[in-house]
Each structure stands twice: as structure tokens, then as C-alpha cells.
Amino acid sequence: MLRDDINNAVKDAMRAKDERKLSTLRMVNSTIKNADIEARGHGKPPLNDGDLLSLLQKMIKQRQESVELYDKGGRAELAAQEREEIAIISAYLPKQMSEDDVKAAISAAIASTGAAGMKDMGKVIAELKGKYAGQMDFGKASGMVKAALTS
Secondary structure, eight states: HHHHHHHHHHHHHHHHHHHHHHHHHHHHHHHHHHHHHHHHTTTTOOOOOOHHHHHHHHHHHHHHHHHHHHHTOOOHHHHHHHHHHHHHHHSSOOOOOHHHHHHHHHHHHHHHHHOOOOHHHHHHHHHHHHHHTTTSSSHHHHHHHHHHHHH
């Protein structure tokens, strides 16, 4: 479904002659195709929507790192270009959870998995990824899980 949305947006961007959106969405499609080819090489099926959301988040994170570097280097025009790409890609992600919602989800996951310590962190993260793919930053969430399991 997400693939169809992106492909339809490519067509719309072509009709509207929106070069920035068109090039960004073509790049997204290219990244998805490369990931599908890699998965096929490992005997796995094409990426599902959950995997695609993770891929989009990874692309956004790469662009955020580039923005920081461009800002430090005084390259405002390149930083602005990366910010535009972030906005275009972000449109395909579900609404991000608030910090309070993330804490509640972590508490629920710890309770449902019966996690008792750091050795159970993987179970908790796996449950969160299963339920909330694309809705939270798992880099931040893992730190919060670690804090919850050590207290």
C-alpha cells in the first residue's frame, strides 16, 4: 500500500512539474528497489510496509545528519535541500508518538513480556517494533527501555 502511495505521488509530482518532490520520491523508490533486491538475494520476500517504514526512517536520519554537517560547514543551500527532502519523506510516515505515549508503550511492553532485567531488553524492543513500527524513534526508545529495566 505504501509503495502504491509513493508511486502515485511520483506521477502527481511529474504532472505538477515539482522537481524537488519528483527527484526525492524517485530516490525513495530506488532505495526500496535496492532493499527488495538485497532481500531477494537472502531468500526473503519483498519488504512489507513495516520494513518500508523503517527504511524511510533511516533515510530521514541520514538527511538529518547531513543537515547538521551542512549547517556546520556553512552550506545553507544544501541544508535547506536536505530539509525539503526530510519533509517529503516524512509525509509517508505515520504520526510520531509523543514522549508520554512512548513511555506508556514501553511500560505496557515490559508488562506483557514479563521483562525483569537487561537480559530481556531484546524482547521488549521486538514487541515495540512489532506494534509501533514507524511511530517512534527506536534509538531514543531503547535508551528509555534500558532506563526502565535498570530501575
